[in-house]
Amino acid sequence: MTRVIGVIGDVHGNAAALTGLLALVEARYDHLVLVGDYVNRGKDSAAVLQLLVERAGDPGRFSLVAGNHDLAFLACLESDALQHFLMIGGAATIRSYVPAVEADVLRQLRAAVPPSHLRLLRSLRSHFHEDGLLVTHAPRDVPPVQAPVLFHVYGHVPQRSLVPAVTRAAAAIDTGCATLTDGRLSCLAWPSLEVTQVDDAGREVRP
Template structure:
């Protein structure tokens, strides 16, 4: 196995894309994968995405950072009010966990179906991954730093935006035309799959 690390942008409920990219990274023998957040909402398979990511983390192959969508879900759970969360694409997440028509009390149906281990994983997620050379976090930072900065959150088009000191890797996964991107460190090469999980040449 190589010493290469991968940083993966927003997944947004697209399980086929996540599975396809993961298989490609395994074939490449990438040593560790840091996911930059926004695993849920938009796409239809948020529950499955979370289940897969938790399994990868527990196997020691991945680290999971919190994105704004995970933080919004935690806030909604703590306040017992999903109204704000639903406005940012959360209805797809609720549907993926409940698996049936939701009743009048959406929060009660959702929390009854939401696995305690998923909630524990959400609460344990850090917001940044940092080494001597780089810092990775979900939202791009304006804080001055000499370290290379990797982020997601803001869609940048089909291809990641890689500069001399920064990289942005949200390439629209969770939409039909979006891609899921892994930035490879230290080479700054990248790999992508389309919404069906097929590697993009």
């Protein structure tokens, strides 16, 4: 039997939006897939990762795809790639872990990030593929897969209309959470393509 799957777009450090959206959709769908970019831009990246840590222990219910911002955060923590991380909005993430920044901010950050958050970042997957549904972070992140792909859902590209761009074969569901003025966080259902959205404060918005 095909599971009913909800796919959640780019969160970008907005814990209020993620909390509000999960409250609406967690009980509604059999499985939730998140497209990545959990950190940067918004002010609560540490809180977002903690929310995901608390749910990652149930792989039957949650699948977490890696976004480029998440991979940059991991590279910053593991291989001194601080400058690139700062160039793509990492300062907000650092402040969510280190309120009072000192000269050696990378040392402070590494000391402040809990081991559970680091394990989560290392565990993020490249894609999700089930029953014809392919979920990746970006539109070009299409891996070789054995079974046919009927529908491709991805984030990464902010939709200035603030609603997912849905065609017969794909959906772009980054609706500007923490990145666009009045941005929203969206969840797209598969196979119904029903959309659920919240605003930056986590309040439901009718798309």
